[in-house]
Structure formats: structure tokens, C-alpha cells
Amino acid sequence: MTRLLPRNLTGQIALLxxxxxxxxxxxxxxxxxxxxxxxxxxxxxxxxxTRVVDAAERVRDGRFRPPREDRDxxxxxxxxxxxxxxxxxxxxxxxxxxEAAIRQAMAEANISAGxxxxxxKPISPTDPRFARMSAIRAERIRRLGxxxxxAVELPGRGWVTLITGWPRGERELIWRLIAxxxxxxxIILVPVLWVGHRVARPLRQLATAARDFNPAGAHRPxxxxxxxxxxxxxGAYNSLSARVTAMLDEKDQMLGAIGHDLRTPLAxxxxxxxxxxxxxxxxxxxxxxxxxxxxxxxILSLARLGRPSEPATETDLDALIDAVVDDFRDLGAPVEYxxxxxxxxxxxxxxxxxxxxxxxxxxxxYGHGAEVRLLADAGRIRIEVADxxxxxxxxxxxxxxxxxxxxxPSRNRGTGGVGLGLTxxxxxxxxxxxxxxxxxxDGGGLSATITLPLR
Numbered sequence: 001m002t003r004l005l006p007r008n009l010t011g012q013i014a015l016l017x018x019x020x021x022x023x024x025x026x027x028x029x030x031x032x033x034x035x036x037x038x039x040x041x042x043x044x045x046x047x048x049x050t051r052v053v054d055a056a057e058r059v060r061d062g063r064f065r066p067p068r069e070d071r072d073x074x075x076x077x078x079x080x081x082x083x084x085x086x087x088x089x090x091x092x093x094x095x096x097x098x099e100a101a102i103r104q105a106m107a108e109a110n111i112s113a114g115x116x117x118x119x120x121k122p123i124s125p126t127d128p129r130f131a132r133m134s135a136i137r138a139e140r141i142r143r144l145g146x147x148x149x150x151a152v153e154l155p156g157r158g159w160v161t162l163i164t165g166w167p168r169g170e171r172e173l174i175w176r177l178i179a180x181x182x183x184x185x186x187i188i189l190v191p192v193l194w195v196g197h198r199v200a201r202p203l204r205q206l207a208t209a210a211r212d213f214n215p216a217g218a219h220r221p222x223x224x225x226x227x228x229x230x231x232x233x234x235g236a237y238n239s240l241s242a243r244v245t246a247m248l249d250e251k252d253q254m255l256g257a258i259g260h261d262l263r264t265p266l267a268x269x270x271x272x273x274x275x276x277x278x279x280x281x282x283x284x285x286x287x288x289x290x291x292x293x294x295x296x297x298x299i300l301s302l303a304r305l306g307r308p309s310e311p312a313t314e315t316d317l318d319a320l321i322d323a324v325v326d327d328f329r330d331l332g333a334p335v336e337y338x339x340x341x342x343x344x345x346x347x348x349x350x351x352x353x354x355x356x357x358x359x360x361x362x363x364x365x366y367g368h369g370a371e372v373r374l375l376a377d378a379g380r381i382r383i384e385v386a387d388x389x390x391x392x393x394x395x396x397x398x399x400x401x402x403x404x405x406x407x408x409p410s411r412n413r414g415t416g417g418v419g420l421g422l423t424x425x426x427x428x429x430x431x432x433x434x435x436x437x438x439x440x441x442d443g444g445g446l447s448a449t450i451t452l453p454l455r
Contacts (some may be wrong), residue, residue: 008083010196015191018185025181032177043097044148048164052152053105054161055080060111079163086159087386088151092119095148102152114153117173120166121147124309142324170208202226206234209241219245260298266292315349318342318374321383324356325372334369335360345452347432355425356383359436359448362421367445381452397438403424425450 006012009455023358058064064082106113146166151159202225209222209303221238224231272287277284309423318339327335356372367387375382391398399405426436434452441447 009200010193013196014193016191021181021184021188025177025184026042027179027304029174044164044166047163048148048150049105050097051161051164052082052162052391053111055082055162056106056111056113056152056154057109059154059160061158081161082157083159086115086117086119086151086153087161088119088149089121090117090119092121094119094151098150099147102150106152112155114155115151115446117151118155119149121149123147131272131401143330199226199230202230202234203206210237213241215245215248216354249258255300258334261294262296263293266296298455310348310350312346312348315347315352316342317345317381317383318354320349320353321372321374322358324353324360325431327357327359327368328364333360333364335364335372336370337372341374341376343374343381343454345381345454347402347452351428352432353427353434355450356385358425359385360449363389363446363448366390378453379454381454382451384447386441386445386447388441388443389441391444391446392438394440400438401436403447 002148006015023090055064074292099116101111102116102118106116137445144190148164148166150162150164151157152161202223206222209220221242222234224234224238226234266288266289270286273282273285273289276285318341321337322339328335360370360372363385366386367389371384371386373382373384373386375384401422403420405423422436429436429450429452432452434450436453437449439447439449
């Protein structure tokens with residue numbers, strides 16, 4: 001049911017107003033119908049019952065006289081008559097309420113009555129009687145729309161019949177209310193839709209700006225338009241985005257200063273360890289300094305990832321992966337890569353190269369080798385890096401992406417690193433619109449897959 005409801009603000013406002021109008025018109029219809037029925041009872045049914053009962057009393061007492069129309073020789077059929085048989089067509093629409101009212105009135109007047117018939121007969125616009133009437137009377141009868149035909153059987157005396165006008169039924173009232181409702185919808189919903197559109201358009205622009213907010217790009221404030229409350233929200237967003245951008249700029253400056261301040265003493269230490277006579281101690285110190293530099297690079301890269309200075313360019317992924325694999329082969333690492341198809345993707349090449357290098361480095365360290373593949377299917381590009389190492393316990397696969405997380409004993413301190421490789425790789429891939437998944441391989445080992453949208 002909720003799928004059928006409008007999801008935008010304008011549609012919901014219009015639906016609410018339409019439902020409110022419908023309920024109001026339904027109440028209005030019920031009141032008018034009640035008023036119409038009350039009027040009909042007071043002005044039509046009541047007088048008709050009174051005339052029939054009065055005529056039946058006069059027939060019973062022998063005082064019934066033909067109506068004046070007959071005595072004056074008028075050729076119009078009399079509206080109240082005494083006839084030997086029932087002249088009313090029983091196939092016409094019955095009115096049981098009128099029949100019940102007449103029977104009750106006859107019983108109260110202590111008049112014996114047999115069959116009572118009340119039927120509605122539509123008035124045809126071409127009825128020949130209109131030719132013998134004045135124009136005013138003919139038009140009045142046409143507006144009525146129908147006649148009420150009543151016939152009451154008086155046992156042994158005949159049938160008292162009455163013809164009287166009947167106001168138009170509820171059907172015309174319904175059509176009139178439908179027309180009124182449509183007019184109200186046109187008068188009210190059009191301004192409501194205009195106001196809703198005036199409110200929703202700047203809100204949609206605000207939502208788009210918030211969704212597309214990029215700290216690395218230039219700050220572009222959203223145009224403040226619409227009602228006052230909406231303009232206030234847009235102004236608050238513009239102020240917030242400006243403060244966020246300023247804070248990130250300040251953070252980048254601080255990180256740059258931290259990196260510079262830390263690398264300077266590390267470089268000085270690297271020079272000083274050359275004076276250490278013990279070759280083994282000197283090598284260990286150099287490895288420690290290199291590890292500190294590598295860790296510092298990872299931390300700064302991860303912190304600056306949301307605002308990379310490198311622009312996105314059209315990059316051949318096959319050539320990028322091949323270059324990374326060649327670097328590992330030059331160091332003697334057992335890395336296999338079968339040249340894949342040429343796939344061009346708009347990415348930040350240096351960052352993506354680092355993500356692929358981190359995955360291959362993990363496979364070499366912990367799996368003693370890497371098998372790299374580049375595949376494309378179903379609108380996606382997959383870079384698979386597999387090894388034959390110990391793998392990762394299934395309940396800890398999600399945890400290895402957390403910063404500074406290392407798994408023991410397979411991820412021991414002797415392999416180096418502080419647990420930022422997978423964190424940085426996933427952040428790089430997600431910034432490019434993709435993701436990284438880890439799956440244990442059948443027969444042992446781990447498969448790390450970078451999935452990127454093919455666009």
C-alpha cells in the first residue's frame with residue numbers, strides 16, 4: 001500500500017488536501033441528502049398522504065365529488081380520482097416508504113384499505129401534455145423530473161388514485177456534487193501544487209547539494225530561495241558546508257606540518273645511525289626508521305583521502321596492475337599476473353596503484369605469493385588478488401579492515417606494518433565508488449577482490 005503513496009512533498013500535500021476535500025464533500029453530501037429527504041417528506045409525501053386519506057374518508061362517507069377539472073369540462077386528466085381498477089403500471093420504480101406512510105395513515109384514520117401501490121414515473125420532455133399547458137407550468141413540471149403515482153384500493157368502492165409531482169432524485173444531486181468537487185479540486189489543488197513545488201524545488205536542490213558535497217572541490221553555496229523557513233535551512237547548510245571545508249583545509253595544513261616535523265628528525269636519525277659500529281644494530285635501526293616512515297605515509301594518506309590532490313584521469317587498469325606486479329617481480333616476489341583485456345576507467349591512478357600494491361604486499365607477506373587477475377562482467381570490473389596462505393577466520397574478516405588491526409599468529413609483528421594496509425586500500429576503493437571483499441579460498445588461502453563500477 002505504501003508503494004502507491006507519493007514519496008515527494010508536493011504529492012503528499014496534494015493527496016492530503018484531496019482527501020480532506022473528499023471527506024468534506026462526503027459530509028456535505030450526507031447533510032444535503034438528509035435535507036432533501038426531509039423536504040420531500042414535508043412537501044411531497046406528507047401532503048400526498050393527507051390528500052389520499054381525505055379522499056378515502058369522503059368515499060367512505062359518500063361525500064366524494066369529482067374534482068373541479070372534470071366538472072368544468074377541462075380535458076386535463078384529474079390528479080385525484082376514484083377509478084374501478086388500478087391504473088398504475090406495476091413495472092415502474094416502487095416507493096415502499098410512501099406505501100408504508102399511506103397504510104399507517106389509513107390505519108390511524110380507521111379506514112379499511114386493500115392493496116396500496118406507489119410508483120415513480122419519469123417525465124419525458126416530449127410528453128404531449130405539455131402542449132396543453134402554459135409554458136411556466138410545463139417548465140416547472142419538467143424541472144421536477146418525475147411523477148408519483150398512488151393507487152389505494154378501497155374494498156367494494158374502487159381505487160383512489162393520485163398523481164403528484166416528485167422532485168429529482170439523489171442521482172442528480174450526486175452528479176452536481178461531483179461537479180462541485182471537481183471545481184473545488186481545480187480551484188484548491190492547483191495553488192497547493194504550485195506552493196508545494198515552490199517549497200520542494202529548493203529542498204531537492206539542497207538534497208542534491210548535500211548528496212554531492214565534495215570536500216575536495218570548491219565550496220559552492222546553494223541558492224537561497226523558496227519560503228522563509230526553507231531559505232533558513234539552505235542558509236544553515238551553506239554555513240555548515242563552509243565551516244566543514246574550512247576545518248578540512250585547516251586539518252590538511254596541520255597534517256602537512258606534522259609530516260614535515262616528523263620526517264625531519266627521522267632523516268636526522270637515519271644519518272646518525274651510520275656512526276653505529278655494529279652492523280646488525282645499524283640494520284635494525286634503519287629498518288625501524290623505514291617502518292616509521294612507511295607508517296607515517298599510511299596515516300597521512302588515510303587522513304587526506306577525502307581531499308586527494310590527484311585528479312581523476314582515464315587510466316588503463318591492465319597497464320596499472322602490470323606495472324605494480326613488475327615492481328614486485330623486480331624484488332624477487334612470486335607474483336603471477338596474466339595480462340587481461342584493456343579496460344579504461346576514470347580513477348585516481350596513484351591511489352588505485354597503492355590499493356593494489358597493499359593487497360599484493362599482504363598476499364606476498366602472509367601467503368608467500370600472489371595470483372592477480374583482472375576481470376570484467378555485468379557492468380563491473382574485478383581485480384582479484386589471491387594467495388595460498390593461512391587465510392583469515394570467518395568471524396574476523398570484517399575486523400581486519402579496522403585501523404591498526406593485526407591478526408595473530410598469522411599476522412605477527414615480524415612481517416612488519418601496523419595494520420593500516422587494508423584500511424587504506426578499502427578507503428581508496430570506496431572513494432572510487434567500489435568496494436573490497438575478502439573470501440577464504442577452497443583448499444586454503446585468501447582471495448581479496450576489488451570491485452569497481454564499469455562506467
